[in-house]
C-alpha cells in the first residue's frame with residue numbers, strides 16, 4: 001500500500017461521525033473610505049486621495065523621486081518594463097511598482113491583488129516601494145464580503161495589507177522586512 | 190431547603206475560621222447549613238495528579254455524604270468545579286447527578302440561589318480581589334479578560350457594595366496565582382514565581398487586604414506574603430462579609 | 437529532564453524571566469484589544485471551531501477533494517506517512533531539479549520533521565528567511581514559539597549574533613538596523629534560491645489552493661523568485677470552502693499578534709508558467725491523534741500562538757523548557773501523542789487555569805485535554821512512582837472520614853510542634869522554598885463544629 005492509501009485508510013478508520021458544516025453568516029460592517037483609510041494607516045501604509053484618474057501620473061511624480069526605477073502597467077512614464085519573463089536581476093532593481101488593486105477591505109486595510117495585476121508574481125514584494133491604485137467604489141466591509149466577491153482566486157493572488165514588516169527582534173515593529181518598504185494607496189474616485 | 194456546608198480538607202485542617210465564617214454568613218443570610226461529618230475531600234489532588242481512578246472511592250464518599258441535601262455549598266471554587274465537572278467518571282446515578290448539579294460555590298449560592306446581591310456593611314480598606322481561575326473560567330463567576338474588557342463578577346459586586354471599600358485595579362485582573370494543586374510542589378519554581386508576581390501586582394497597586402473566594406489560591410498567596418513579610422492581610426471573602434454584618 | 441527542571445534553569449535569571457513574561461503579556465494585550473474591537477469575535481470562534489470539527493469528521497473526503505483539485509491545477513501532490521518520508525520526498529525533488537540552494541519560509545511542520553538537518557547533511561544549503569527563524573538558525577537553536585520563533589532573545593543577543601555572522605558592528609543592537617542587515621543578506625539568498633519551501637496555513641479543498649500568511653513577505657518573495665515551490669502541510673490544514681477563509685483570516689492574526697490581518701495572505705493555486713508547485717501532505721502521528729476522541733480536537737489548531745502568549749507558565753519558563761517543536765499549552769497536548777514517556781511531564785506543566793482554552797480562536801479545550809492526558813499517563817504508568825503511591829495512600833485516607841480526621845490532627849500537631857527549620861526544609865518540602873506553610877490552628881473546623889451546642893451531630 002502506498003502512503004497515500006495508508007493515510008486515507010487510517011483517516012477513514014479514525015475520523016469521528018460526521019458533524020455538520022456551518023453556514024457562515026455575512027457579518028456586515030463599515031465599508032467607508034474613512035474606516036479603510038484609518039486601517040491602512042494603522043498598519044503602516046498611507047492613503048493618498050487622487051482627484052481624478054487623469055491626475056495619477058502627476059500625483060505619483062509628486063510622491064516619489066523622479067529617478068526611481070519604476071514599473072507599472074498604469075502609467076506611461078515607467079522606465080522599467082516588467083513581464084512574467086523579466087530576469088531577476090532587473091526585478092531586483094525596481095524601486096517603485098504602481099499596480100492596480102481590485103478592492104479594499106475596510107476592517108483590515110487589505111487590498112486584493114490578483115496575479116493578472118502584478119506584471120510578475122514577485123514584483124509586489126521585490127520592489128522597494130509599492131503603490132496600489134484603488135477605486136473608492138471598490139471597498140467592502142469585512143473579509144466575508146471580500147471572499148464573496150472572489151468567484152476564483154486565480155492562479156495566485158494575495159490580500160496585501162500594508163508594507164512588509166516584522167517584530168521578530170524584541171517585539172519592536174520594523175517596517176520593511178523583505179517585501180516593499182512602503183505601501184501607498186492611491187484612492188481614485 | 191436543606192443546605193450542607195462543604196468544607197474542603199485543607200480548609201478544615203488549616204483555615205477553620207473560613208469555614209466558620211461561611212457557616213455564620215449563611216446563617217445571617219437566613220440559611221442554616223449543616224456540616225455532614227462524613228465529608229473529607231473532593232478528590233481533586235489525586236485526579237489532577239493523573240490518578241483519577243484512585244480518587245473514585247473519594248468521589249463516592251463525597252456523594253454519600255451530601256446526597257440528602259438540596260444544596261452543597263463550599264467556600265472554594267476549585268473544589269466545587271471539580272465535583273461539577275470531573276465526577277463524570279463514576280456511574281451517573283441520580284444521587285451523583287443530584288450532587289454534581291447542586292454543589293455550588295458559596296457566593297454563587299448567595300447570589301443565584303438566595304438572590305442576594307448586596308450585603309450592607311462597611312469595610313474601609315483597599316481590597317484586592319484575587320479571582321480563582323476555576324471560579325472564574327470554570328464556573329463563570331466573573332468575566333474573563335480573554336472575552337471582554339468589562340471587569341465584573343459576583344464577588345466584585347458583593348464587595349463593591351460595602352461602604353468605604355475600595356477595590357484595587359490590578360494591572361492583570363485575572364492572571365492565575367500559580368497554586369494549581371499539586372502543581373505548587375511539582376513545578377515549585379514556576380508556581381512560586383507566579384505567586385510572587387501576583388502578590389507584586391497587588392502591592393504595586395495598593396492592596397491592603399487581599400481576598401478571594403477560593404482559599405486554595407489564598408493559602409498559596411498568603412504563604413508568599415508571610416515569607417516576604419509584606420504588609421498585606423489575606424482574608425477569605427466570607428470572613429470579610431461575615432465580619433461586616435452585625436449578627 | 438522534566439519541564440520543571442528546565443524551568444528552574446530559566447527562572448535562575450529573574451530579570452530575564454520578568455522581561456520574557458512582560459513581552460509576551462504585551463502580545464496578549466494587543467490580542468485583547470483587537471478581539472474586543474471585533475464584536476462578532478466569539479461567534480467567529482464558534483464558526484471556526486465548527487468548520488474544523490466538520491472538516492475532521494470528513495477528512496478523508498476533503499483530502500481527496502483537495503488532491504483532485506490541486507492536480508487539476510497542475511500541482512504535484514505527495515503524501516508522507518511520517519517525517520522520514522516527508523524529508524525523503526523533499527530531498528528527492530531537490531535532487532530531481534539539481535538544486536543545492538533552498539530558501540524556506542516559516543513552517544512548523546518542517547521543524548517537526550527536522551527537515552533542515554536532513555537537507556544540510558545532504559549537501560543542500562537551506563536558508564530560513566523569516567527574520568526570527570534566520571536569527572535562531574544562525575545560533576543553531578530551535579524556535580521557542582510558533583509565531584515569534586526568537587522571542588526568547590533580547591536585541592543584544594541578536595546584535596551579537598549578527599556581529600558574529602553578518603558582520604554588523606559590535607554593540608549595534610538597533611532592531612531597525614539589524615532588520616535592514618538581514619534584509620540585504622537575505623535578498624541575495626532569495627535571488628539565488630532555486631527552490632522555495634513554504635509552510636501552509638490553510639488548504640482549501642474546493643479549489644485545491646494553499647494559503648500562506650506572512651508579515652515579512654518572505655514566503656511570497658522566495659516562492660515567486662524560485663523555479664520550484666514545495667509547500668509542506670500537515671493534513672489538518674484543510675478547510676472545505678474558499679469562503680471559510682473569511683472566518684480564519686479574521687481570527688488568526690487578531691489572536692496571534694493583534695493585527696487585523698497579516699500583511700500578505702497569499703493564495704497559491706497554480707504554479708506560474710514554466711514553474712512547478714509541489715504540495716506534500718504529511719501525517720506523522722496525526723491520524724493516530726484523530727483516533728483519540730479525547731484529544732482529536734488538538735488537530736484544529738491554526739498555530740496562532742495565543743495559548744503561549746497567555747499561558748502564565750509558558751511566559752515564565754520559555755518555549756525551550758517544553759523541549760518539543762510546538763511549545764506551550766498546545767504543545768503539551770500534542771507531544772504525548774508523539775512520545776508519551778519523553779514528554780510525560782508536559783501535561784503537568786500547567787495550573788489548569790483555562791486561559792489557553794479561552795483565548796484559543798478555534799476553541800480547543802486545551803486545559804481539559806491536559807487533565808485527560810494526566811489520566812492517560814497515570815494509567816500507562818508514566819508517573820513517577822513516588823507520586824503514584826502517595827496519591828494512592830491519600831485516596832485511602834480521604835475515602836475514610838475517621839482516618840482522615842485522625843490523620844489531619846496528627847499532621848497539624850506535628851506542624852505546630854516541630855521547629856520551623858524542619859517543617860520548612862527546602863530539600864524535601866518544595867512548598868517552603870518560597871512560601872510559609874499555613875499556621876496550623878489548634879482545632880480543625882470539624883472539631884470546632886462538634887463542640888457547638890446548637891449543632892446536631894449529623
Ligand code: SF4
Pocket residue numbers: 736737738739740741742743744766792795796797798799800802
Ligand atoms: S491551540 Fe489554539 S490558541 Fe494555541 S496555537 Fe493552536 S489555535 Fe492558537
